[in-house]
Every structure is written in structure tokens, then in C-alpha cells.
Amino acid sequence: xxxxxxxxxxxxxxxxxxxxxxxxxxxxxxxxxxxxxxxxxxxxxxxxxxxxxxxxxxxxxxxxxxxxxxxxxxxxxxxxxxxxxxxxxxxxxxxxxxxxxxxxxxxxxxxxxxxxxxxxxxxxxxxxxxxxxxxxxxxxxxxxxxxxxxxxxxxxxxxxxxxxxxxxxxxxxxxxxxxxxxxxxxxxxxxxxxxxxxxxxxxxxxxxxxxxxxxxxxxxxxxxxxxxxxxxxxxxxxxxxxxxxxxxxxxxxxxxxxxxxxxxxxxxxxxxxxxxxxxxxxxxxxxxxxxxxxxxxxxxxxxxxxxxxxxxxxxxxxxxxxxxxxxxxxxxxxxxxxxxxxxxxxxxxxxxxxxxxxxxxxxxxxxxxxxxxxxxxxxxxxxxxxxxxxxxxxxxxxxxxxxxxxxxxxxxxxxxxxxxxxxxxxxxxxxxxxxxxxxxxxxxxxxxxxxxxxxxxxxxxxxxxxxxxxxxxxxxxxxxxxxxxxxxxxxxxxxxxxxxxxxxxxxxxxxxxxxxxxxxxxxxxxxxxxxxxxxxxxxxxxxxxxxxxxxxxxxxxxxxxxxxxxxxxxxxxxxxxxxxxxxxxxxxxxxxxxxxxxxxxxxxxxxxxxxxxxxxxxxxxxxxxxxxxxxxxxxxxxxxxxxxxxxxxxxxxxxxxxxxxxxxxxxxxxxxxxxxxxxxx
Ligand code: WT7
Numbered sequence: 248x249x250x251x252x253x254x255x256x257x258x259x260x261x262x263x264x265x266x267x268x269x270x271x272x273x274x275x276x277x278x279x280x281x282x283x284x285x286x287x288x289x290x291x292x293x294x295x296x297x298x299x300x301x302x303x304x305x306x307x308x309x310x311x312x313x314x315x316x317x318x319x320x321x322x323x324x325x326x327x328x329x330x331x332x333x334x335x336x337x338x339x340x341x342x343x344x345x346x347x348x349x350x351x352x353x354x355x356x357x358x359x360x361x362x363x364x365x366x367x368x369x370x371x372x373x374x375x376x377x378x379x380x381x382x383x384x385x386x387x388x389x390x391x392x393x394x395x396x397x398x399x400x401x402x403x404x405x406x407x408x409x410x411x412x413x414x415x416x417x418x419x420x421x422x423x424x425x426x427x428x429x430x431x432x433x434x435x436x437x438x439x440x441x442x443x444x445x446x447x448x449x450x451x452x453x454x455x456x457x458x459x460x461x462x463x464x465x466x467x468x469x470x471x472x473x474x475x476x477x478x479x480x481x482x483x484x485x486x487x488x489x490x491x492x493x494x495x496x497x498x499x500x501x502x503x504x505x506x507x508x509x510x511x512x513x514x515x516x517x518x519x520x521x522x523x524x525x526x527x528x529x530x531x532x533x534x535x536x537x538x539x540x541x542x543x544x545x546x547x548x549x550x551x552x553x554x555x556x557x558x559x560x561x562x563x564x565x566x567x568x569x570x571x572x573x574x575x576x577x578x579x580x581x582x583x584x585x586x587x588x589x590x591x592x593x594x595x596x597x598x599x600x601x602x603x604x605x606x607x608x609x610x611x612x613x614x615x616x617x618x619x620x621x622x623x624x625x626x627x628x629x630x631x632x633x634x635x636x637x638x639x640x641x642x643x644x645x646x647x648x649x650x651x652x653x654x655x656x657x658x659x660x661x662x663x664x665x666x667x668x669x670x671x672x673x674x675x676x677x678x679x680x681x682x683x684x685x686x687x688x689x690x691x692x693x694x695x696x697x698x699x700x701x702x703x704x705x706x707x708x709x710x711x712x713x714x715x716x717x718x719x720x721x722x723x724x725x726x727x728x729x730x731x732x733x734x735x736x737x738x739x740x741x742x743x744x745x746x747x748x749x750x751x752x753x754x755x756x757x758x759x760x761x762x763x764x765x766x767x768x769x770x771x772x773x774x775x776x777x778x779x780x781x782x783x784x785x786x787x788x789x790x791x792x793x794x795x796x797x798x799x800x801x802x803x804x805x806x807x808x809x810x811x812x813x814x815x816x817x818x819x820x821x822x823x824x825x826x827x828x829x830x831x832x833x834x835x836x837x838x839x840x841x842x843x844x845x846x847x848x849x850x851x852x853x854x855x856x857x858x859x860x861x862x863x864x865x866x867x868x869x870x871x872x873x874x875x876x877x878x879x880x881x882x883x884x885x886x887x888x889x890x891x892x893x894x895x896x897x898x899x900x901x902x903x904x905x906x907x908x909x910x911x912x913x914x915x916x917x918x919x920x921x922x923x924x925x926x927x928x
Contacts, residue, residue, distance in 0.1 A: 332551060353372055400448070529546045550743075718733075738778040804840060811829040820868060881920075
């Protein structure tokens, strides 16, 4: 393929269909917010300037308790696999639990809110968290035989048992890999195999949309498929949604499946000394979609990661120990790891975990939760804000809650949606931070600092202290600030929250994130390794960044990342399908939705049933979030003369946009046929 063709193949990106909003004016925080904020000193940007790099990050690391202090702030000897706080020894479970006990053992660490409103909220104090984490850690060590450095896969829904499991692993130095509960058994299997987990931790059932869903079923699929692919799971540990009662229909497998609540009885009262981990030992893996079919395991460190999420939770989320903080994300994504579990608990906050759908049983549910727990910090994604606004635009006013702070994350937010969030949800009292970051980055990259830099609807804000973004064009030249031109946003320097590598695939890590703009692959100087985020962005005159969307084959559906290749490979599992192409389409609530084009084996008829089967297969291979808007069965794909599918053309058709010049295609006539088919629907 020529360079030009290569570019054409990936040309239908989110960035291309991004809406170009007007530049908005500033909105300032209230004096009341500023008066109580954790960070009001604007010299922080100076303290974290490139001149003070990397030592500036000591300020974040000092928010933690270390067994041994580090000797080297940033070790670049294995560039670009950076080692932060080398020589330091630390335990994440200790920092999120034990160190709070002396003063705050009686404080709620986790408020678990069941989806059914008739069920009581469970308030887990720091002392109770300590006991439960210790007992479960003892079980993992003595019954499951897990030890420092082992990987274990978690496929847990949103209940208190999820952070308990994570923190028990962290206590032992066992690397957890939580798979989003909504993912299919097959998707879970891929992650078990890649991480070589021999233990799977799951739950029998959970509530979603008022129904108790059998979740254990997925464990059976996962273990079966993992074994086919060469990874044997010898123990499945099953938490019970209702302790002592089995809520799934799927039978337990003798000698493989065990109820955690039965086993725990043997560990009552046991305490486990936290492992003294090296700062650079991995804490967890978080799989995310990439440009090839296989999800990649982003490996996050213990010391650097924990320092970064704690610092950003304190200064951007403005978390104080007396705050009640609710991040509506699922812990199965990085947002939940960093900003439900590790950051807030390291700061001794009370963190809310809600089991179900935000609008169940009615559009007021979220605001009742906020009112009843007296939540004052709220964190969610534009997709949820759009949905809440659609079903209940006037609901927030009916409830007596007051937020001081709100976050938006995961995708660009339309200024109009921002304003509803600000005026109606936040009641004009709460500040908003629009935080731009990624699974790979561990924590925020761009955001305003709530008491220092003013808000601007639709813009993420400047780089975080110590994060120095630059927008590069295709040739690697910086695009000047305020030029109005978009380019590839990169970060010029490493930071402690950044992932260390892709689990088991260092080459892919280097290739995907660093190769494009690295001038000397042998260099040990961090200045030679700009990090390529994979997003298009523009920078306004004032230094604020507006993120436009992905530049690669990744699409962002409701703030969740999906690889187009991943969906296409799932479609190809259906034997009748010979070619598949996914393109992003604009959607009112989800932001972006995948549209799927398939062509069939000669002689096979393109029926509605077959389209359904393709759609179903994607759900069972990946999960419901990947379900396409529509499966279009086409007689042929638009192709270049060298036979590559022109996704750009399909993307334009799906979005009712101009297809541009198609005369150089091998089969220009097909474009009209497909356009007719799609636009007539
Ligand atoms: C991609 C990362 C960050 C945790 C949740 C998603 C998009 C993220 C924003 C934002 C515009 C955003 C980017 C990024 N994104 N935050 N505030 N404004 N776009 O993590 O699944 O790794 O996805 O989400 O495209 O690359 P993720």
C-alpha cells in the first residue's frame, strides 16, 4: 500500500466528523468554591514547568506513605518504558485503607447503592473495608495460592466487592485485571488468556434495569474459551450478590467454582501484612481497544500511578476527606479505577458505587441518590448527561442536593449540554472540569484547575501541571497556538500516571505511542519521546485545548473505546460474511455509534435475519456496547484500485455527508447504490 492509500483507509475518523463549535466565553468559579479549594496557588504551573521536571512530581508522591523513599525520581534507562520513583517501596492497599484508620476508621469509605430502591444502601466504613480486604487477601493467598506478581482476572459488576477484591490483590502485590461486567464471556476469555490468569473472580448476579441478571453464566463461557485458547483457569471464585444465597441459574462446577462467602469463614479475623512493592511493580492491567483486533493490556505501576491519581484527585477533583464523592463511571473502566477507587480512597473520601442504570426506575433516581447521601462532588460522561437531560430536563430542581464540583469525561461535550449540566444539574453552584485523558494515561492530561483557571464550555482546558502537550502536524512540526489548525496532540514529557507498557508486547507499545515522532529510537533522553495520544485537537489562543476525536481506527461510543477492527473481526465470525467495515456515525445521546457494512459470500441472500445474526454475534463476541446502529448488507465495498476498503466513503454515506471524489475508486458505481440504500431507510 502506498502512504496515500494507507491514509485513505483510516480516513474516516471521529476527528473528521467532529462538530466545530464556536469558541465559548469563560465561566468563573464562585468565591465560595475558591475559598474551600485544595489548590488556589497559581504558582503551581510554574512549579510544574518543564524546567522543574521531573522533580516537581515529588509533590504528588509526598501525598502518599512510603515504606522507603525513592532514590531516582525518573529512571529513563529503558526508554520509553519510564520508571518513576525508582527505589521507592509502597503498598496501594495500605495507602487507601490502613493509613486512614487512626483518625477515620469510623468514616464511610464506600456507599454501595443497590439498583432496587427498596434495598438499603450499604455503608462500608474504613475499618470494615480493612477487615474485609484482609480476610479476602488471606483467602486469595492461602486458598487460591496467589502471590506477588501473579495476574488475576476479575469480571465483577458494580458492587462493594469489586474494590474489596482490587484492594485485596493490591495488598498481596497480585496484579488485578478487571474486565467490564458488561463485556461478554468471550471478551473476558481473551483477557484471561493474554494476562495468563489461572484464577477468575466473578459474581453470581447483579441488577440492571430492574432485572437480576445471571452473570456467572459468562464465567463458564470465559473459562471454556480460555482453555480452548491455551489458558487453564483452575479456580473460579464466585461472590454472591446476596451472601449465602445463589442467584444464578448456571450450575457451579465441582472442584473449580467456589463461593467466596463459604470460603471466607476460614479466614475470619486474619490480617495480611501489605507487601512492600517496588514503586515500578505493576498494580493492575486495564485492557483497551487498539487499532488492531486484539485489545491491549495497559500495565499501570504502583507508586507512579497512585501518586498521580492521588494528586489529581486532590487538586482537580478537589476531594477533601469530608466530601461525599460520586463518580458514575463503571469501575471496569480506567475512570473507575483512578477516580472511584484509588484516588478518592487514598484521600480518605467517601466514594459512592451505584449498581445500576442512572434512570432506573425513573429520571429522578440520580438526584435522589445525590440528595439522600448528600453528595457534593459528581463525576460523569457527556453521554449520561445527554440521556438524563433527554428523559428528565427538569428533574434536578425537584431534589435537595448541592454539588460544589462536577466532572465531565470521555468524549467532547457540546456547549449546549455543558450549559444544562452547569445550570440545571449544578444549579449554577458547582464548578465543572472537562478532563481529557485515556486508559493509557492513568489520570488527567488536560483540565482546568477549578479554583485557578476558568471554565470554558466545550474545551478541556490547558495541560495539567507537569503535563506539556504539543500539537504536531503529520511531519512533526508543532502547530502554533491559536492558529485554528487541528493536528495530533502529543505530550512532550513522561508523567507518573502513564502506563509502563502493553502487557507482554513492548514492541507494540513503542510502535503505537512513540514511533511516529521519535527521532532517535536509541535515545535515553525523555525529550526525544513525545507520547502520541491518538486524538486530534486544536489549541486556542489562551492555551486551552479542544479535543476533536480519534485519528485512528478507534471509535468512542458513549465514552467507551472500541476498535473498529475488533468489531469487524467479530462480524467475520459469521460464516456468511466475507468483508466487514465499521464507521463512526453521529448520535444524539451516545455521541458516536458504530455503523457496520458487510458483504456476503457469493450466492448468499442478504436477509434481515442474517443482519440480526451479525448484530447478535457482535454482542456475544464483545458485549452490548458494541452493537451496531445498523448492519448494512451491501453487494460490494467501495475499494481502492489496490483492493482496500474505503471507509471514508462509507462514513460519509452513514453521516449524510459529501462522499467527495470517488472516481479514482476501482468500483465508483457502488457508491451510488449504497448511498441509495442507506439514505432511503
Ligand atoms: C479517549 C480515551 C479518560 C477516561 C475515559 C475514556 C476521548 C476522553 C475526553 C474529553 C474529549 C475525550 C479521547 C481519548 N476522551 N476524555 N474530556 N474530551 N474527548 O478512556 O476509553 O481510554 O478513551 O476518549 O478520544 O483518546 P478511554
